[in-house]
Amino acid sequence: MDLTQQSADELAGTAEAVRQTYDRLRGRNLALDMTRGKPGPDQLDLADGILTIVGAGETDGAGGDDYRNYGLLAGIPEARAFFADYMGVSAEEVVVGGNSSLNLMYDAISGAMLHGMPGGNASWNDQVKDGGPIKFICPVPGYDRHFAICERLGIEMITVDMTPDGPDMDAVEVLVADDASVKGIWCVPKYSNPSGEVYADAVVDRLAAMTVAAPDFRVIWDNAYAVHHLGDGPATVKNLLDACKQAGDADRVLMFGSTSKITHAGAGIAVLAASETNVADALKKLFYANIGFDKINQLRHLRFFGDQAGLLAHMDKQAALIGPKFAAVDAALEQHLGGKGIATWKKPKGGYFVSVDVLDGCAADVIRLAGEAGVKLTPAGSTWPHGNDPHDRNIRLAPTFPGIAEVEQAMEVFCACVEMACVAKLQGGAT
Amino acid sequence: MDLTQQSADELAGTAEAVRQTYDRLRGRNLALDMTRGKPGPDQLDLADGILTIVGAGETDGAGGDDYRNYGLLAGIPEARAFFADYMGVSAEEVVVGGNSSLNLMYDAISGAMLHGMPGGNASWNDQVKDGGPIKFICPVPGYDRHFAICERLGIEMITVDMTPDGPDMDAVEVLVADDASVKGIWCVPKYSNPSGEVYADAVVDRLAAMTVAAPDFRVIWDNAYAVHHLGDGPATVKNLLDACKQAGDADRVLMFGSTSKITHAGAGIAVLAASETNVADALKKLFYANIGFDKINQLRHLRFFGDQAGLLAHMDKQAALIGPKFAAVDAALEQHLGGKGIATWKKPKGGYFVSVDVLDGCAADVIRLAGEAGVKLTPAGSTWPHGNDPHDRNIRLAPTFPGIAEVEQAMEVFCACVEMACVAKLQGGAT
Numbered sequence A, B: 001m002d003l004t005q006q007s008a009d010e011l012a013g014t015a016e017a018v019r020q021t022y023d024r025l026r027g028r029n030l031a032l033d034m035t036r037g038k039p040g041p042d043q044l045d046l047a048d049g050i051l052t053i054v055g056a057g058e059t060d061g062a063g064g065d066d067y068r069n070y071g072l073l074a075g076i077p078e079a080r081a082f083f084a085d086y087m088g089v090s091a092e093e094v095v096v097g098g099n100s101s102l103n104l105m106y107d108a109i110s111g112a113m114l115h116g117m118p119g120g121n122a123s124w125n126d127q128v129k130d131g132g133p134i135k136f137i138c139p140v141p142g143y144d145r146h147f148a149i150c151e152r153l154g155i156e157m158i159t160v161d162m163t164p165d166g167p168d169m170d171a172v173e174v175l176v177a178d179d180a181s182v183k184g185i186w187c188v189p190k191y192s193n194p195s196g197e198v199y200a201d202a203v204v205d206r207l208a209a210m211t212v213a214a215p216d217f218r219v220i221w222d223n224a225y226a227v228h229h230l231g232d233g234p235a236t237v238k239n240l241l242d243a244c245k246q247a248g249d250a251d252r253v254l255m256f257g258s259t260s261k262i263t264h265a266g267a268g269i270a271v272l273a274a275s276e277t278n279v280a281d282a283l284k285k286l287f288y289a290n291i292g293f294d295k296i297n298q299l300r301h302l303r304f305f306g307d308q309a310g311l312l313a314h315m316d317k318q319a320a321l322i323g324p325k326f327a328a329v330d331a332a333l334e335q336h337l338g339g340k341g342i343a344t345w346k347k348p349k350g351g352y353f354v355s356v357d358v359l360d361g362c363a364a365d366v367i368r369l370a371g372e373a374g375v376k377l378t379p380a381g382s383t384w385p386h387g388n389d390p391h392d393r394n395i396r397l398a399p400t401f402p403g404i405a406e407v408e409q410a411m412e413v414f415c416a417c418v419e420m421a422c423v424a425k426l427q428g429g430a431t
Helices: A008-026 A041-045 A048-052 A077-087 A101-115 A124-131 A144-152 A169-178 A201-209 A240-247 A276-287 A295-305 A308-337 A363-372 A404-427 B008-026 B041-045 B048-052 B077-087 B101-115 B124-131 B144-152 B169-178 B201-209 B240-246 B276-287 B295-305 B308-337 B363-372 B404-427
Strands: A032-034 A094-096 A135-140 A156-163 A182-187 A218-222 A253-258 A270-274 A343-345 A354-358 A375-377 A394-397 B032-034 B094-096 B135-140 B156-163 B182-187 B218-222 B253-258 B270-274 B343-345 B354-358 B375-377 B394-397
Touching: A008 A404, A032 A404, A041 A308, A048 A295, A048 B048, A077 A094, A077 A253, A077 A270, A077 A295, A077 A308, A094 A276, A101 A124, A101 A144, A101 A218, A101 A253, A101 A270, A101 A276, A101 B101, A135 A144, A135 A169, A144 A156, A156 A169, A169 A182, A169 A201, A201 A240, A240 A253, A270 A276, A295 A308, A308 A343, A308 A354, A308 A404, A354 A404, A363 A375, A363 A394, A363 A404, A375 A394, A375 A404, B008 B404, B032 B404, B041 B308, B048 B295, B077 B094, B077 B253, B077 B270, B077 B295, B077 B308, B094 B276, B101 B124, B101 B144, B101 B218, B101 B253, B101 B270, B101 B276, B135 B144, B135 B169, B144 B156, B156 B169, B169 B182, B169 B201, B201 B240, B240 B253, B270 B276, B295 B308, B308 B343, B308 B354, B308 B404, B354 B404, B363 B375, B363 B394, B363 B404, B375 B394, B375 B404
Parallel strands: A032 A375, A135 A156, A135 A182, A182 A218, A218 A253, B032 B375, B135 B156, B135 B182, B182 B218, B218 B253
Antiparallel strands: A094 A270, A253 A270, A343 A354, A354 A394, B094 B270, B253 B270, B343 B354, B354 B394
16 A cells, blocks of 8 residues: 555545544654664673773783873784784774774864875865865765764765665766865764665775865774674675775775774774885874873773674674664564555664655654654754755664663564654644 | 082092992893882772772662763762862862863863853854964973973963962963953862962962963863872861852862872873852763763772771871871981082972972983983973973982882992082083
């Protein structure tokens, strides 16, 4: 029963039925939150062993350094080696940072505004003075915190569409080819936020090989979900740094990772991986801002995982906890909205989100209705620059934090709201 | 025997004697490091209990929040309350940050360059475009990492002399009164780095009440050594935020603190304390750069100290370890250089350094000679902006990291080097 094909009378009946459903669900007085990609308490429990794994007398490094003291701005050697494996680079191509990869990304871009990037002949601020705004390419839908950094730093955002294989590279190649003020592109290469795409090898190759006007252009490669699968094991994405080296431009990419959604959110470890030139530049920028990151916490992570196999085994346990939540989301969408012609959605194999597109002009209404029924969703438009989805259709669901029963309750509400808003739209009225 | 009063013949004899001493000491093949203010291993041992003090099931806050998850950018409420007491402010006037107060200071100033400060009508970068460089007042001798931040951000540094009571306020008041490009002053109010002064109440009052041309002027109040005494208990410094409120300009000061030299260096907790307007501004700036700091580590600190009395008792134990090292430095200086007219030095009651002034033009020679004899000292000039001590006379000794026997050995070398360099100077030659 495709609602877009219903007659006015049929729509009136559908509207009345879904209104009754909605009122019944609202009567439950729910208070559920699906706004942010937060791990659930059971995921966090899996990492509780990290809390006490480094005790008194266990704080020296393999080289004899006392990790309780100052020093080692690039991270402890053991952690640089471990995260080199994790990121697919060499230890010299890694900076192991503090608890926030967002912070490393902000510092990279604000640092470029103030001091420039290797390859460029002036700070981005000075280039703005000479020639107008710095621009970044933003595949949409995307991650609100990436867009917020650009907005904050006065960087103009140019959207390109996501395809099932990654950003629309035809569009990207045109944008970067002639305009030297286009300085970067945001990429979440594996289980993209929010729509779950995994970048195809051809997209990686084109990002590495495309002709770029700006000598200080950077792909901001936020590999936030490198090992965050939902049960089938991590997908494989071609190594962009390797591809850039092969294409003759090793400095083109800054890759980021984090254990915030592996161990404890906010008490994890963030990583930058890049060419040695970019690493040296990052360390020079960091020198002025920091004596060094928390080496004890770096040590905790190493001891807790042991090796990459230990880390992967840990993520299998997480997948066993969150996989069923994503399955519940998909089942509810299928059951309540399947075949109705008013919504499409992704079936991600990893990451933290399910991206739903409803009829154009309906997303804000859906989110408002859900809120009034006690289900908090990410604000409408948040997956677009400046919080402005021009189609008003994309909604990001974050099912990891609530329990599975709560996910099911929330999805029942969500689906009713989608139907109510879209039927109203089809009727030409407002909810 | 004041060497400055010796005849040429007497000086020749002195030179020969000290050369023999130096050669003998160099023969010991020492490898000692007095460059940085690092805690000794025995100080760090005192805090080893913090490593495992928060275990599984102990990570919820008093309000029920799960501190293993995202959130609470301003810090956990318990830590805001604790560090409010520590800094002498209210909990709403505190941001509890990550592991680095230098990072909070860098972010404050680079954030002002990019986005301005409350009270100002434009970012400091935009003000530079309109009217030339931003300027900071730098009491000298001072802390090299403060000066490095200014140098990095293109901020012009204007030196003023330190007096036993703090910066020369007559000079400061003149500098800030008419020039709106003077945006700040660096202050280490207690046990100043490197010379150990404790700011007098009158200096605090004048900093609060002085007429300042720039509406976005800030006193950068790096209270790094608030409780770091050498045995007599912490000195008292008047509360600058209170004084600024009384003088009608609560937004004038940003106060910083850190537990890096209380618990484990690099794995401590940094704090910003300021007016609620400044705190709101800092949090807005932080929002773009961070999801939140490491709350588990904040919790560790609270559990480890218990209360302020616990923290103070901890610092008494540290004083018992480092007080004798400072006494050994003073004894060596007195024994080898006392009455010779070639060096003066401070007798700090806290902090991490002993500041020595030698005859003008001799500091670099002393440091070079010491290095050749296996004693690494902070590079000459490092206590001045751009590493350039115009008198070439100030040397910063950092006696906390080596053991006391090593401090004694290093000081014997140091004193011989001072005498050798200064005698050569008095002879009109070079070492």
